[in-house]
Amino acid sequence: MAASVLRWRGWSAARRKVALFLAQSSGGTRRKSSIQYVSRADLPKLAYQKVTGKAPGVVFLPGFASTMAGQKAEALQEFCRSLGHSYLRFDYTGCGTSEGQWTECTLGTWKKDVLFVLDELVEGPQILVGSSLGGWLMLLAAIARPEKVAALVGVGTAADHFVTAFKALPLEVKKEAEEKGEWTLTTKYNEEGVYRISMDFIREAENHCILQGPIPVTCPVRLLHGLKDQDVPWHVSMQVAERVLSTDVDVILRKEGQHRLSEKDDIKLIVYTIDDLIDKLTTLV
Numbered sequence: 001m002a003a004s005v006l007r008w009r010g011w012s013a014a015r016r017k018v019a020l021f022l023a024q025s026s027g028g029t030r031r032k033s034s035i036q037y038v039s040r041a042d043l044p045k046l047a048y049q050k051v052t053g054k055a056p057g058v059v060f061l062p063g064f065a066s067t068m069a070g071q072k073a074e075a076l077q078e079f080c081r082s083l084g085h086s087y088l089r090f091d092y093t094g095c096g097t098s099e100g101q102w103t104e105c106t107l108g109t110w111k112k113d114v115l116f117v118l119d120e121l122v123e124g125p126q127i128l129v130g131s132s133l134g135g136w137l138m139l140l141a142a143i144a145r146p147e148k149v150a151a152l153v154g155v156g157t158a159a160d161h162f163v164t165a166f167k168a169l170p171l172e173v174k175k176e177a178e179e180k181g182e183w184t185l186t187t188k189y190n191e192e193g194v195y196r197i198s199m200d201f202i203r204e205a206e207n208h209c210i211l212q213g214p215i216p217v218t219c220p221v222r223l224l225h226g227l228k229d230q231d232v233p234w235h236v237s238m239q240v241a242e243r244v245l246s247t248d249v250d251v252i253l254r255k256e257g258q259h260r261l262s263e264k265d266d267i268k269l270i271v272y273t274i275d276d277l278i279d280k281l282t283t284l285v
Contacts, residue, residue: 044099111141129270135223151221153224158232163206
């Protein structure tokens, strides 16, 4: 299997100090980046925040029903700024401050958003950091734009998740959802307590499933997952690790980690992982 459990390695003392400060900071004074909007022909405007800097850059891909305003996205921005590397975070169509209707969006819609960002809003090689559904999208982007993706960092990667989860439901539950045209999924991440996912979303997502065979991704891949993830099983990251063609793959399992991996120590690990990749990619150049 082309995956291993990563143990602590030799990060530079200076960067480790910066990472530790950022991970342990409790929301003190931070420089804010203003939200910008980019127009697209016949498509809704995308909202994004960008820090200019050197390559490789970092692009953060949020999870399902999440936005660029999360803890991980903000912490990574401060980290990249401190190192002088470029960084971009954005909201998918229909999410956060981007234009568009959430109910009309599909996985394909959001894949187009990611590819647009890579094509139009960043320059040079990028490290994609995908959280949950963003981990699925980062893999799709790496397949579609291999020349622009230098490395991948998945956080609770949800590859094929909604399709797999729906197919695993009892027959009567699936039948009811198909009759209603909507699958009601319990969640702790919004006030309503449920996600209402259209069957059109599920059917369209089937076109983007990647775990049935080899995944043509050859760049370095780091997959972080919590063993206590109650939303996306940790073995999904193991499946991704086994199927990607890259031989430079590490799987990092957090014994007490939840799905979002947004605790201070989780964010510290994400930052260390990105820092290690930046060192690796810079050395290769």
